[in-house]
Amino acid sequence: MPYVWLLALFLIPFAVVFKISLSDIALAIPPYTPTAKDGIWNMLTGLDFENFVFLTEDDLYWKAYLSSLQIAFFSTFLTLCVGYPMAYAMARAPEQWRPTLLMLVILPFWTSFLIRVYAWVGILSGEGFLNQFLLWLGVISTPLTILNTNTAVYIGIVYTYLPFMILPIYSALDRMDGSLIEAAEDLGCSRLKAFWLVTVPLSKNGIIAGCFLVFIPALGEFVIPSLLGGSGTLMIGKVLFEEFFSNRDWPVASAVAVILLLILIVPIVLFQRNEQRQAEAEK
């Protein structure tokens, strides 16, 4: 009886789900497998290795991959710098405030991503809010150019992905036993030392999860560099999109996607390992 149940309730939906999920993944992979169906095979013949050779010869793509990695890396670090103190403060906040604080962090996540990035265009532009404010304060005498530079891209990524960083760190810190810190302090640690030696290692899993959740999507980001970045901002998501829609070079766009996917496999697998280990540790 349980066998029949399992077969009926898992095999059929599994087949449906499998088909849907596999179809997009199989297509992102170049036709290494000649077993692919005729239709798919024909469609992908444009994607032979010439495109990959082309990618390695044109240094635009190298630069785009490298600068994407660099931007994603630094913005993940910045997000951690902003997010950790917030998550820490939330976990230390009085019990009755926490649900409200948590909701305040989650709320922007439900708000349109596009709109949140767009909000910065008005703030960072030459005669935008930030420049007007700084001029009024007298900090600067001429407006700063922030929009259409990499700085704006950093701000945009930190801003939009901040909740992804805060939530895992908060949940790690929230589970932590406060008496551990007291014990460390009783044993003669200074507050800062207790923080470094006890709190940070205990929230390690949250930090790792948060960093991956920011780094991976930031690497392929398209909306932020196109809206906030300038023509000098090279990010691979933007290159792919433009290759596809402006240059209409679909095979090259596909090749760009495949390489991006290959770069991403490492962090994605690491992330999944981390999640699994955590799930097993909780059991």
Add this chain to the structure above:
Amino acid sequence: MRLSPFNVVSLTLGFVFLYLPMLILVIYSFNASKLVTVWAGFSTKWYGELLANDAFLDAAWVTLQVAVFSSTLATVLGTMAAYVLVRGGRFFGRTLFSGMIYAPLVMPEVITGLSLLLLFIGIGMDRGVLTIVLAHTTFSMCFVSVVVSSRLMTFDQSLEEAALDLGASPFEAFRLVTLPIIAPAVISGWLLAFTLSLDDLVIASFTSGPSATTLPMKIWSSVRLGVSPEINALSTLLIGLVTVGVIAASIASKQSALRAKRDEQAAARAQ
């Protein structure tokens, strides 16, 4: 516990950082001037112009249709997938399957969009509302399944077994016992899928045809030209809707938690 000054400062600055941009957007949507940076008095004229703009209304309608269909489909498929992952035990291809569920969560949208588009072209499907629905279902299904499976994991399996012992068919046991218990997670999964679909620009741009334009695509094409007060007005409307929705949902879940607690106490007293 008392907050140290450092914590108060970091929370305040953090929330200012998160909310000030949106606040500025909302304030400037009531600006009478066409120039977005100069304040020229209070006015709601941009809302009027927005509502008179057929292109925006059409796009909003398409977006709403796509979101309703794709989130419903994604909820059904995602719940099934979660059920299989949590209850299925070890079966052939399980690692692959769970990998496929988690990968789209972090996959850059450009890749998902491109691969789906190539698939639709490969099987000769006309691109339009249907293809956007299929694409959105595929990626939001994974989010639903993650939300539902975390609920399924904490759920007492003996309840299901009891139902089966008492003569329920497996399907009945699922419908009458499992489903009501995981319902909150299923509903929040649906909401998540719905907002993801409303919000998506990249995947929709890849998979839509000339016949279908969604609201984010419409916003995108006007935003590229710079800041416009009409978009500010539209953004304000959307932010308002989401805020009301999230607050209403959180109040509803708080009340149902309170009710569950009361029921539990009543049951404990009755024993």
